[in-house]
Amino acid sequence: MSVSSEQKVEQAPEGHAPHAAPAARGGGTSWWKDEAQEPLRRNLGLVGVLLALFAIGAFIRPDLYSNADWVINNIMVILTQAAAIGVVTVGMTFVIIGGGIDLSVGALIALSGVWATTLATQSFGAAGMIFTAIAVGIGAGLVNGALVAYGRLVPFIATLAMLVAARGLAAQISGKQTQISNDMFINSIAKERILGIPLLAIILLVVAGLGWVLLNRTTFGRRTVAIGGNAEAARLAGINVRGHTMLLYALSGLCCGIAAIMLTSLATSSQAAAAELYELDAIAAAIIGGTLLSGGRGTIVGSLFGVIVFSAITNLFAIANLPTEVQNMVKGAIIVVAVLLQQVRFSSVTQFARRHGLTRAKPQT
């Protein structure tokens, strides 16, 4: 990434070169300064935001929040509403950590959903519909991946083109009509609860759990972080960067296919205009969850919290009977604040530490 030197010169007087930041030190420092603990701090912050939203809700509608059954049910509503977008965000987090971006997720959900609900597909039953949605998602994701990895297109452009084209194809297939799902199994997914927890929320938690394991415990995850952190270094270490990039977009497509089934079940129908602007919500959720837009860093748990925070805000505005316009403004503000916090962290923490004599000798220069 080329940073113009003008910027460098402007930044430097405030503090110091980034590599000199004590916050970048490894073990032996307290958790609130240690760079490695940054995700934990952020997640605690997001939990704090959720608690704050809860408190605001309780303040506005004490009548509702005094009822424990209602509160538990409301939490389930929040999780259900977060489910489809959350699944997409898990895929998006992988793509962004791997140094890319996927603008086509909303369009791919629409395409997968429409393809899975054509009369021809529905004749194969629920399994056929699920298979179709997932296959279409993966297939379109592979096209994205091929354009980025082998066509050398910038991810923004490649997936923007896919966004436009997939919406077009979805409109073509559906004839711009809303396609009703007649499959009882598919339609029941959104209504099903297991041990009182909505099945959609369980699907989200399972996908997020698998995503967490994939990112943190497998060679696939290690490759993702390496490629996003420094693609050239990964290539010269013998990692198949192009092949892996393909897989990342396919993974995002897979998540879109799953989300398409979830949304189809919720609406008992599909249409070409479904999941409008999901790409922006997913990117925003990943970013407030601490995923670096330049790649190489991010967490699944953070993204999950990001999605739930957004969902909780929507829920709160509905409860308080406030207009969605204000809600969108608040969401915009939250994105800005989250990113500002990320930037301010280093200088403010180190200045605070210096003032209070909390830093020790620099270990290695």
Add this chain to the structure above:
Amino acid sequence: MNEQPAGAAAANTGEVVLRLSDVVKTFPGVRALDGVELEVRAGEVHCLLGQNGAGKSTLIKVLAGVHRPDSGDVQWLGEQVAFSGPQAAMKAGIATIYQELDLVDYLTVAENVYLGHEPRSLGFVHKGQAARQARELLGRLGHGEIPPHRLVKSLPAAGKQIVSMARALSHSAKLIIMDEPSAVLAHDEVGNLFRIIRELTAQGIAVVYISHRLEEIREIGDRVTVLKDGRTSAVNLPARTTPTRDLVSRMTGRSIEYVFPPRPDTEPGEKLLEVRGLGRSGEFAGVDLDVHSGEIVGIAGLVGSGRSELLETVFGARQAEAGTVVMDGRGLPPGNVAAAVRAGLGMAPEERKSQALLLGQPIYRNMTLTNFSTYATAGFTDTGKEQAEAMRVADQLELRPRDVRRAVRTLSGGNQQKVVVGRWLLGGTRLLLLDEPTRGVDVGARAELYQVIRDLAANGVGVLLVSSEVPEVLGLSDRVLVMREGRVVRTAPATELSEEDVLDLVMAGSLTAATTEEVAA
């Protein structure tokens, strides 16, 4: 001010333009400058010497107005000053040419020269005037041939440096600070740089010159100030006559410069690598070379001689257009890094930070970047085992710090290079390609790296290394290949070649060789 430099009488005739006394600058957890003295006279080339981390960069930034000192005096043209920022220092006549040149790639030469102070009226930029003036400044620097309307992006590194200097002149700078200007230049271009510096000083401009290369300081410098651990350990030494031993000992507290480990008496083992007729159009052609087990083969050549490109092609990072690369008797597919790695090749590339390291990641993850999947079970990584293995190699390489969970960003250049070498050790590499292994590595850590490389060879690893520094190629290698303009012009045991021989070979036939020798004479 205390000693009269014998070989630099001219320098002392100039008046003092800059005087620093007892300058202190601290950052959280480190005293970067801890009482620095500096005196620069008009028309002199004042050299700053010091190891990495000695405080040179911080000192430059204090002079450039980027950092404000915590305490101490900065006197500029006889007045005490405290620059509010880089613009203020620039206005006062102090220009800084950083190592990473601060030019805007997609602006023209003229636009870069006058960036921020374009000749204008009523808010409109006089493009023609800017171009004319820029041409004039470039002419003053002896480079009137650089067209002012060219995009800076299309210029070579040396050309960009000239543009930076033209920018300094456009601000009527009285002091130009150059941070390792020769690092990006080939040998013949350094001669040209020196000619420009001499012309600048003849006009009364003072130059503060930072370099790791002692021979350059001898050639261009008038006086030397040595920094060590944020303090000045010597001020105003005569650049030409101070013995190397003294300079090095003041930088390091040691009195050695390069120490190369002794060559073993044993004969090299079986042939590992066989390259025949390798070529890429416009880069190099018809290269034959062999590397045996336990042997260190060095490639000497100028930047642009095709040496780095050759190394990358052997490794598969560039696709060969002609010829074959054979490892252990088996041909490697061209342009396939993964296959080369599987066959036992490893490379430490020239740009460590951008080509080799994940700076924000822990040491152990950087070390296991090539082979983390070999510790994995069914795709699940085993970080415990990775850390243990990384720790073992860290001990072997005497990596500091030992804590392999620390981010690589916090390590010094020498230790970062050890991480890259350690990566290939862990990967079981039997043929290591090293491109500029000691670039940005300070003198003390160099000796350690040399020992590491020699130890690798003693354990049967074959090493193919490229370096801009001829003494390094000669001192470290068993056999030396000299490259010129994409061809191997000489292959000989290192002991049969002298530094002068190699320099003759790499420069013979190049158009600028004559001027370089003139300057050196």
